[in-house]
Amino acid sequence: MNCIEVRGARKDYDSKNHVLSGLNLTIQTGSIYSLIGASGCGKTTLLTCILGMNQLDDGTIKILGHEVSVDKPSKFPQLIGYMPQQTSLVPELTVNETLSYFGNIYQMNQVLLKQQAKFICDLLELNDVNKQVNQLSGGEKRRVSFAAALIHNPKIVILDEPTVGLDSILREKIWTFLIDSTKSSNMSVIITTHYIAEAEKSNCCGLMKNGKLIIEDSPQNIFKSLGVSNLEEAFYRLCLLKNEDADLQPSCSSIKMQQIDQIPLADDEKLKNFVNTRKSFYGPTLKALFRKEMQRIRRQPGEITFTILLPVVQVICFVFGMGGNPMGLRLGIVNYEVTDQTICSEYLHSTNYELNSTSCSFQRLSCYFLNEIQDESAIKVYYDSLEEAYRGAKAGKTFGFLTISSNFTGVINERKNDWQYITEYENFTDANLIQIHLDESDYTISLFLHIRLIKAFERFNKKVLRDCDLNDKLEDIPMEINTLYRRLEDDNIATGMPALFSQVLLLCGILFSISSISQSRIEGIWNRTILAGVTTSEILAVQLFIQLINDIFQVVVFKLLFKVLFDIKIEGNDLLLGVIYLLLCIAGSCIGLFVSLHTNNFAVVNSAGTLVFFTCGGLCGGFWPIEGQPQFMRYISAILPTTIPTAGIRNIIIKGFTITHYTVYGAILLLFGYIIIFLAVSILSLRKRKFA
Numbered sequence: 202m203n204c205i206e207v208r209g210a211r212k213d214y215d216s217k218n219h220v221l222s223g224l225n226l227t228i229q230t231g232s233i234y235s236l237i238g239a240s241g242c243g244k245t246t247l248l249t250c251i252l253g254m255n256q257l258d259d260g261t262i263k264i265l266g267h268e269v270s271v272d273k274p275s276k277f278p279q280l281i282g283y284m285p286q287q288t289s290l291v292p293e294l295t296v297n298e299t300l301s302y303f304g305n306i307y308q309m310n311q312v313l314l315k316q317q318a319k320f321i322c323d324l325l326e327l328n329d330v331n332k333q334v335n336q337l338s339g340g341e342k343r344r345v346s347f348a349a350a351l352i353h354n355p356k357i358v359i360l361d362e363p364t365v366g367l368d369s370i371l372r373e374k375i376w377t378f379l380i381d382s383t384k385s386s387n388m389s390v391i392i393t394t395h396y397i398a399e400a401e402k403s404n405c406c407g408l409m410k411n412g413k414l415i416i417e418d419s420p421q422n423i424f425k426s427l428g429v430s431n432l433e434e435a436f437y438r439l440c441l442l443k444n445e446d447a448d449l450q451p452s453c454s455s456i457k458m459q460q461i462d463q464i465p466l467a468d469d470e471k472l473k474n475f476v477n478t479r480k481s482f483y484g485p486t487l488k489a490l491f492r493k494e495m496q497r498i499r500r501q502p503g504e505i506t507f508t509i510l511l512p513v514v515q516v517i518c519f520v521f522g523m524g525g526n527p528m529g530l531r532l533g534i535v536n537y538e539v540t541d542q543t544i545c546s547e548y549l550h551s552t553n554y555e556l557n558s559t560s561c562s563f564q565r566l567s568c569y570f571l572n573e574i575q576d577e578s579a580i581k582v583y584y585d586s587l588e589e590a591y592r593g594a595k596a597g598k599t600f601g602f603l604t605i606s607s608n609f610t611g612v613i614n615e616r617k618n619d620w621q622y623i624t625e626y627e628n629f630t631d632a633n634l635i636q637i638h639l640d641e642s643d644y645t646i647s648l649f650l651h652i653r654l655i656k657a658f659e660r661f662n663k664k665v666l667r668d669c670d671l672n673d674k675l676e677d678i679p680m681e682i683n684t685l686y687r688r689l690e691d692d693n694i695a696t697g698m699p700a701l702f703s704q705v706l707l708l709c710g711i712l713f714s715i716s717s718i719s720q721s722r723i724e725g726i727w728n729r730t731i732l733a734g735v736t737t738s739e740i741l742a743v744q745l746f747i748q749l750i751n752d753i754f755q756v757v758v759f760k761l762l763f764k765v766l767f768d769i770k771i772e773g774n775d776l777l778l779g780v781i782y783l784l785l786c787i788a789g790s791c792i793g794l795f796v797s798l799h800t801n802n803f804a805v806v807n808s809a810g811t812l813v814f815f816t817c818g819g820l821c822g823g824f825w826p827i828e829g830q831p832q833f834m835r836y837i838s839a840i841l842p843t844t845i846p847t848a849g850i851r852n853i854i855i856k857g858f859t860i861t862h863y864t865v866y867g868a869i870l871l872l873f874g875y876i877i878i879f880l881a882v883s884i885l886s887l888r889k890r891k892f893a
């Protein structure tokens with residue numbers, strides 16, 4: 202039986218790029234087949250199609266008589282060993298751990314695994330087996346990758362440029378091993394190489410050009426037919442040939458292999474047994490997947506620190522960055538009533554202000570008013586003229602300025618004493634006693650200054666009324682505003698806190714998921730794991746388990762932070778709050794999973810995470826009311842993963858709402874919805890395309 206048969210293989214990446222154009226290839230069991238050709242001629246593409254990682258547009262590929270495609274990769278993963286062009290290993294694992302990982306996902310017997318690992322490490326001169334892969338040289342990494350392809354003693358070995366970067370002695374050793382293995386254990390090898398001379402050691406050589414094999418024969422037959430003495434020369438000659446001359450090809454299938462034992466691979470019954478030997482959800486395999494992730498996390502101190510610190514830093518920043526009253530705001534003052542401010546301070550220090558108690562008339566009341574604006578409200582910066590104050594505000598030296606008219610005291614006196622007789626109402630309001638110009642480019646600061654100036658005037662006015670023996674309540678508006686639920690001591694922080702919590706927990710889930718899944722897909726370990734026969738369900742199960750551990754950890758950190766930093770009493774059920782936190786984290790993990798499965802570009806993955814974070818942050822209503830959004834946007838906000846949960850968290854913490862309130866059960870249902878949808882779509886897309 203032929204080990205691999207490729208018939209009429211066509212593959213186009215795009216309409217201009219015909220990589221394989223009706224290629225035929227036959228690899229006999231127990232032989233070494235060297236695939237050579239210029240860079241970019243399609244060797245890797247052919248290998249990935251043979252492995253079922255890439256789909257042919259036309260034609261068939263059979264491994265041991267069974268057709269292979271993306272939908273139906275090889276039935277015998279344990280029989281195949283693949284070494285990709287990129288090293289495709291976990292950089293944080295040691296050599297020993299790497300071989301143990303591969304041995305376990307191939308479900309090897311532990312004693313055999315140890316023996317085989319020792320044998321291969323000796324063969325490939327991998328002496329320091331406790332060194333991490335990321336501490337190895339390029340050549341050493343390739344040797345580890347080669348060892349990983351051979352650890353389970355495969356019967357079909359597919360090697361994409363295994364000898365690149367290795368010295369000639371080691372290359373010789375590898376070839377000797379391959380030749381011995383094909384002879385002694387009937388191993389079949391397909392190998393691509395740019396070292397054409399070493400291909401002379403193979404049983405058959407195929408030279409690819411223009412998407413086809415232009416020759417496929419034993420090196421000796423090629424020498425004979427072309428009248429050359431080495432493959433380099435043959436390769437050079439054939440590459441110069443035009444396409445129409447490419448009919449030189451006797452097939453390698455006519456070459457008689459000196460096989461000792463063909464039975465194990467030719468016997469279909471035994472192959473079936475081989476298929477059945479792989480156990481689904483097998484403990485040691487799952488353990489290997491889990492251990493690999495844990496070792497990776499453990500050896501990436503940056504990542505683990507980031508995972509722990511992310512919520513801590515975010516919450517601390519939030520506590521210090523939000524909710525505090527802005528201090529040190531500079532406000533320009535132009536006082537036309539008392540232009541020399543030293544007079545004001547002397548005056549305030551001496552008699553406070555001059556009051557004629559019989560008529561209740563004052564002097565220089567502007568000093569008195571300005572005295573009510575203390576530094577914690579605004580730091581006063583005095584200017585002599587409006588123009589100067591304007592220039593100061595424009596230059597950013599102040600957040601705005603106010604002018605006090607020269608008739609300030611006169612009008613106030615009038616208001617207090619003769620307000621009932623003022624007939625020229627227009628004149629009264631036009632007095633423009635105090636004109637305020639605020640820099641509205643920072644709305645929050647302008648709002649604060651606005652309120653503080655009004656309050657300063659109220660205080661001033663009340664004092665004046667009291668000094669005139671008038672009831673200072675006259676100044677109050679006849680309205681009392683009482684609050685429901687709000688607690689003064691924590692209202693500022695409590696307002697934005699639920700939004701921050703939902704945002705950060707969602708982000709923690711997304712980032713963790715992205716970092717572990719994208720990393721393994723981009724590094725190539727994902728594909729190698731799938732090729733070893735591990736199902737995507739097994740990988741997902743382990744991933745979700747690890748995510749859950751991370752999510753629970755994040756929630757615990759959050760709850761502790763909440764206690765230590767906020768010390769806010771939770772009115773509602775703490776457990777219910779924990780459930781929403783956990784669901785937020787899990788929803789984030791599922792969103793991260795979905796994103797990582799749909800792109801292998803780290804920049805895109807990170808941008809997607811950032812997009813989710815900022816979109817949800819801006820629209821969730823926790824930092825700015827949803828009521829401020831246009832109606833159509835409110836519909837979008839309502840279905841975002843943090844909007845209803847933010848309201849739910851706020852309602853549990855501050856109002857003590859239970860699961861019967863729509864924001865609480867709505868949050869739980871919404872998050873469950875997110876988890877189910879993103880998980881289902883991820884599973885479906887993995888069914889369609891397992892490989893990264």
Ligand SMILES: Nc1ncnc2c1ncn2[C@@H]1O[C@H](COP(=O)(O)OP(=O)(O)OP(=O)(O)O)[C@@H](O)[C@H]1O
Nearest residue numbers: 214218220238239240241242243244245246247286
């Ligand atoms: N995913 C892809 N999308 C589009 N084009 C691709 C893709 N992968 C490979 N190609 C193109 O297909 C052609 C064959 O690539 P392939 O990697 O198979 O060549 P190769 O013979 O293995 O090259 P090398 O010897 O340099 O490794 C190249 O022109 C390459 O640009």
